[in-house]
Every structure is written in structure tokens, then in C-alpha cells.
Amino acid sequence: MRGRTVAAAGLAVAALTGATVIGAPASAGTARGDGVPAVTGAAAGGGGLERFREQKITWHRCRTGPDDAAGKELDEAKAQCAEVTVPLDYARPDGRTVTVVLSRLKAADPGRRRGTLLYNPGGPGVPAMSLVLQVKQAAPAVAARYDLVGMDPRFVGRSTPLDCRWPTGAVGSAGPDRRTFERSAAVARDLASRCAAHRDVLPHISTRNTARDMDVVRAALGEQRISYLGSSYGTYLGAVYLQLFPRHVDRVVLDSVLDPARYGPDLTRTQGPALNALLKDWAAWTAARHDRHGLGSTTAEVLATVNRINRAAGRAPLRVGRHRVDSRLLPMALFHITAGDSPQAYAGFAADVRVLRDAARGRAVTPTPTLEAVLSGLSAPDDGTTAVQTAIMCADRAASRDPRAYYRDIRAHRADEPLFGPLTRNLTPCSFWPVSPAEPPTEVRNDVPLLMVGATGDPGAVHRGQLAAHRALTGSRMVTLRGAFRHTVYGGLFSPRDACVDRFVNRYLAEGVLPAGDVSCPGGPSSGGRSTR
Structure with missing residues (x-):
């Protein structure tokens, strides 16, 4: 238990009916509403980004050698792993490329499969490949409906290193x-x-480019839309993805949301x-x-x-x-x-x-x-x-x-x-x-439907920042764990589990039911799962 809580502290140091888009604006700093910088001349030729979006994913075993305990655990869970090629600089898609590595746990109930759920645990820069196993253990009803995908972001974990x-x-x-x-x-x-x-390389290790990588992965998987679960920094990554690609999201849960207007060093x-x-x-x-x-x-x-x-x-x-x-x-x-x-x-x-x-x-x-x-x-x-x-x-952000x-x-x-x-x-x-940063910070403001969860006493994603994100993401519903002092609240993934929070998240991901309005859950390590509106 304490090993897991120390991991949660690391996440603190260093934030789902199907989502119908209602006129979500393009992000500041992008030339089009698809999250990709405008390119001209040679960069626009040679197939541009389509060769990345249309690449064939070759799935294989995850273990890379006899000392690869994480890969062995993924193989034993019948997960698959793969590599996806993405541009280093999306403004120059015919230039240098890097690799991001994925793991996938197929939906346990294929007949009721909803789609793909991509998980990011935060950091920034925390590998996600192995952590899909924790999501499956914490939320079997969700794992039954979704292929669970963990992506090690660019330059993180098993992806191209730095x-x-x-x-x-x-x-x-x-x-x-x-x-x-x-x-x-x-x-x-x-x-x-x-x-x-x-x-x-440094200007291109941005959250905006990781969000673009996510969309290449979505397209390469053959998905029109993708669902997303992000915690801590993963909420900022999710918010940026929503802003850049609002028409490509399905059901989205942001756990312990960071203020997107203040995220940075x-x-x-x-x-x-x-x-x-x-x-x-x-x-x-x-x-x-x-x-x-x-x-x-x-x-x-x-x-x-x-x-x-x-x-x-x-x-x-x-x-x-x-x-x-x-x-x-x-x-x-x-x-x-x-x-x-x-x-x-x-x-x-x-x-x-x-x-x-x-x-x-x-x-x-x-x-x-x-x-x-x-x-x-x-x-x-x-x-x-x-x-x-x-x-x-x-x-x-500078x-x-x-x-x-x-x-x-x-x-x-x-x-x-x-x-x-x-x-x-x-x-x-x-x-x-x-x-210096290659692009300005992403201005997050849209009305894509999604679910936020968080604690009032969160020391990492402070409650004031959660409320700021809630105001910026006007289509969000917010479930607040009152009187609790923990960073991340869903599923017991990195902090004490709460039945009330879990019920709202699991129902949304599995059944598509968002609460009619914002909801409060009573805090404390032994909360009984009651909610108040």
C-alpha cells in the first residue's frame, strides 16, 4: 500500500453519453481546427501526415528480454504491444520521425465493445504501458467495454529516448x-x-505534440473517436487533446484536473x-x-x-x-x-x-x-x-x-x-x-461533454485550479470528493479508493450516463458512496 502511495506523490510533484461536439473552437496557436500547424512548400508534400495516420500497426508480445518484468506481466495478461511512428515536428511531417510505444488490452466482452480507451497517469512523463493493468483491475466493467491502451509519450519509457x-x-x-x-x-x-x-529536439517535446501523437494513434487504430482517462498531468494532456481534436473524442474522464491556464514550470x-x-x-x-x-x-x-x-x-x-x-x-x-x-x-x-x-x-x-x-x-x-x-x-510554457x-x-x-x-x-x-517553446501555450476553452473528478484538499491539483478548469471546459460535469486530502481519486489507482466517485466514473464510461449537474461525494477514507447535489 505504501509503495503505491509514494508513487502517487511522484505524480503530484513534477489532472462520458458519448461526447457530442457543439461548436468547440480551435485552439489558439493553430491554423486549422484539427490541431495540426499549417505547413507549406516541401513540408506539405510527400503525403504529409496521412502516411502516419494510415500506417499499419503490427502488434506483438511485450516482453523484450529475460529481465523485462513489466513486459512479462503484460504478456501474462494477454496484452499486445506495438510501435507507432510520428513526426518530431508536425509542421515538417516529412522530416525527422520518432517512435511512441503502445500496449493494448482488448475488451473483455467483445460483443459489447464500445471502442478504445487511452489512459495517461500523469507526470508529466510517466510511462503508461504497464499501468493499463491497474485500470483493468480497478474497473473490470470498463475493461469489458473498451480496449485499454497505454501510450508511453514521446521520449518517455520505451518510446524514442532522450x-x-x-x-x-x-x-x-x-x-x-x-x-x-x-x-x-x-x-x-x-x-x-x-x-x-x-x-x-527540445522544442518538440511538448504536450501539444503528444496530443497530436495520440491522434495519430487513434487514426492508425482505425477509430473515428477515442475515449480517454487522464489523471494529474494527464488531465492537461486530455484538455489539450480536446481543444485540438474536439471531433475525435468519445467519453472523457479527467481525474484531479490541473488549471490549463497555469500549467507549466x-x-x-x-x-x-x-x-x-x-x-x-x-x-x-x-x-x-x-x-x-x-x-x-x-x-x-x-x-x-x-x-x-x-x-x-x-x-x-x-x-x-x-x-x-x-x-x-x-x-x-x-x-x-x-x-x-x-x-x-x-x-x-x-x-x-x-x-x-x-x-x-x-x-x-x-x-x-x-x-x-x-x-x-x-x-x-x-x-x-x-x-x-x-x-x-x-x-x-516559458x-x-x-x-x-x-x-x-x-x-x-x-x-x-x-x-x-x-x-x-x-x-x-x-x-x-x-x-524557447516552439508554440504558445494552448488556450483551453470548449464545450465538449466530459466528466471531472477531484478532491477539495488535493495538494497536487489544487481545488481552485480544478474549478478554473471546470469553467474553461463548459461541457464538463464535476464530481467533488469533499473533505479529502488526496491527489487522484478514481479507482484506487494511486490513492485511497472512494465508492461514490467510482460509481459515477464507471457508470459514465460503461453506460454513457453523465450526472445531470455537479455532484459532491462525502470525503474520508471510509466514505460509503453517498452523493449530494
Whole structure:
């Protein structure tokens, strides 16, 4: 269970009758309503995009070798895998190409097959191939009606790779003062410089191009329309696809929706109030169980314990087993509080904090298995994943290139966001990125019918952003899990499962029934599935 919740925290760091289109406008920055940039001259010749849309998909086994555990699991589930060729730059379809890799689980009930459902779990840059197995397990009624397809987006997972050879996976927190901030800025500058060798590719690693890749996949599959399930960043990808290709969507579910008008390198700046509320909720839960966790008998005492740990790490690195946890690492190590609000997740986080408290007191400690896994991941060289995630955000929206603006923002919020503010408000490699985005950000505004689900206390896709997306997507219906502090809410895929949310999503995907209006579900890890309108 805790392994799954830590994975959900990773998704937080770094958002279905058949959909009838009613005059959805083309996106800003496109020349036509089909999401493809206008091309002229040689780029328009040689068959253009049709050769990609009409390519034949050759399905095969998924396992690539004896050490490929994920491929073996897909094969055992009778999944199929394939490669699809797409243009690197859609404005030059006769130029360089890249490959995206797919997995497919055929509908369990072929006689009642609705079509294809493509799933994106978020990130950005999280591979989706293996995760279709979780969707099938979580929603067998949906798996009966749809071929489930997981696509590793361009440059992600098994698709054409990109590796900037980063020595670390994150810039981390700005720490307690100007000196530590400048140190984090130097890390960001160095990471950006390591991607400069790929400057011919970087502008094209955008969400807009991934959405275009999705449409090539749709056409190559022979589908007139495709259904979609996206969570976290996957909601932004879904919103961009809706905007570019409104006539090609069927039933769409967006779980924990990001504000499409703010998505980009600096989106984490919006998380402060939600993270504070989550930390306070955990502290209250822990204080009520002081006899078990020993971190304080009141909410204020538990929060004071966390603040003392933070101050101690700012003075000198904490010795946690074989690790040294300084002010840069500590907020990242504690960020997995965003993994969910179940009793198991809260108790596990309390155990981690207890270890850190003892380390702050100078005691010899052994990290919990979860804390060991988190710290090991933070100290390991990047395997390419974080660099690609960063490249996607840098290609989607330009970031401020003034480090002083970030430092002023961090200083302004030190009092109200002492732990996570220097992390979520810190600059990123996008402030020093070697190229600019090739296209402007997608302006999302349409009336395509779809279903949104999310929690009021979501620390990753904050509720204010969910509401902004709901206003922009005027054909949406929204199911809100009240009083819950979790990122993603459907199917128990990455956080505690909720029967009420699941009922609305499954009914929509399987039967095409959207709620008549917006709906609320009562929150809490043991919610009984009642709803209120």
C-alpha cells in the first residue's frame, strides 16, 4: 500500500453519453481546427501526415528480454504491444520521425465493445504501458467495454529516448537563506546546460505534440473517436487533446484536473495553501494518536515537531542511516505526505517523521523502508525520467529567467510556508533552458461533454485550479470528493479508493450516463458512496 502511495506523490510533484461536439473552437496557436500547424512548400508534400495516420500497426508480445518484468506481466495478461511512428515536428511531417510505444488490452466482452480507451497517469512523463493493468483491475466493467491502451509519450519509457545525463533528479528546495538558494540555482543552471546538446529536439517535446501523437494513434487504430482517462498531468494532456481534436473524442474522464491556464514550470507555486491544509490534517490525526506516534498531543505540537526538524536540517545535514538529509533534500523527502489521507498512509508518514525527529536530536537512526526508498531515489543519478519531465514543461510554457523574482517570492512566503514553500516556489531548469517553446501555450476553452473528478484538499491539483478548469471546459460535469486530502481519486489507482466517485466514473464510461449537474461525494477514507447535489 505504501509503495503505491509514494508513487502517487511522484505524480503530484513534477489532472462520458458519448461526447457530442457543439461548436468547440480551435485552439489558439493553430491554423486549422484539427490541431495540426499549417505547413507549406516541401513540408506539405510527400503525403504529409496521412502516411502516419494510415500506417499499419503490427502488434506483438511485450516482453523484450529475460529481465523485462513489466513486459512479462503484460504478456501474462494477454496484452499486445506495438510501435507507432510520428513526426518530431508536425509542421515538417516529412522530416525527422520518432517512435511512441503502445500496449493494448482488448475488451473483455467483445460483443459489447464500445471502442478504445487511452489512459495517461500523469507526470508529466510517466510511462503508461504497464499501468493499463491497474485500470483493468480497478474497473473490470470498463475493461469489458473498451480496449485499454497505454501510450508511453514521446521520449518517455520505451518510446524514442532522450537522456541529458543529469547527475541528480531534482533541484530541490531553496533552503533557509540566500546562500542555499544560490546553490540550488547553480544546480538548475547546470542541469539545463546538460540538455543543450538536444536543442534540436527540445522544442518538440511538448504536450501539444503528444496530443497530436495520440491522434495519430487513434487514426492508425482505425477509430473515428477515442475515449480517454487522464489523471494529474494527464488531465492537461486530455484538455489539450480536446481543444485540438474536439471531433475525435468519445467519453472523457479527467481525474484531479490541473488549471490549463497555469500549467507549466511554475504551477507548483499554487500548492502552498493546500499543502499546509494537508499537513495540518495529518498533524491533527497524529495528535489524536499521540500514545502511538509520540509526535505531540495537539496539532500545534505535531507541527512544531516538523518545524524543528526543518530548522535542524537548515543548520546541518541530518544523519539518516547512510544518508545525509540537508535543507535541499528534507522537503522533497517529506513531500510524499501528498500520497493520500488513508490511516495507513498517515501512520506511515508519522513513522518517517519520528525517524527524522530522532535524527534531528542527534540520535543514530534507521530509516523506515519507505523513507529509505525515497532518500535512495533522491540521491541517485537521474535515469532520464526527470530530465524528460522537465523538458515537457519547458516546451509547454516559458518560465521567468530572473532568479531574483523566485527568491523574492520565497522570502515573502517563508512565514506561511516554512517547510514546502522553498521547494514549490523555487526556480527550475526551465529558467535557464537553452531553447524557447516552439508554440504558445494552448488556450483551453470548449464545450465538449466530459466528466471531472477531484478532491477539495488535493495538494497536487489544487481545488481552485480544478474549478478554473471546470469553467474553461463548459461541457464538463464535476464530481467533488469533499473533505479529502488526496491527489487522484478514481479507482484506487494511486490513492485511497472512494465508492461514490467510482460509481459515477464507471457508470459514465460503461453506460454513457453523465450526472445531470455537479455532484459532491462525502470525503474520508471510509466514505460509503453517498452523493449530494
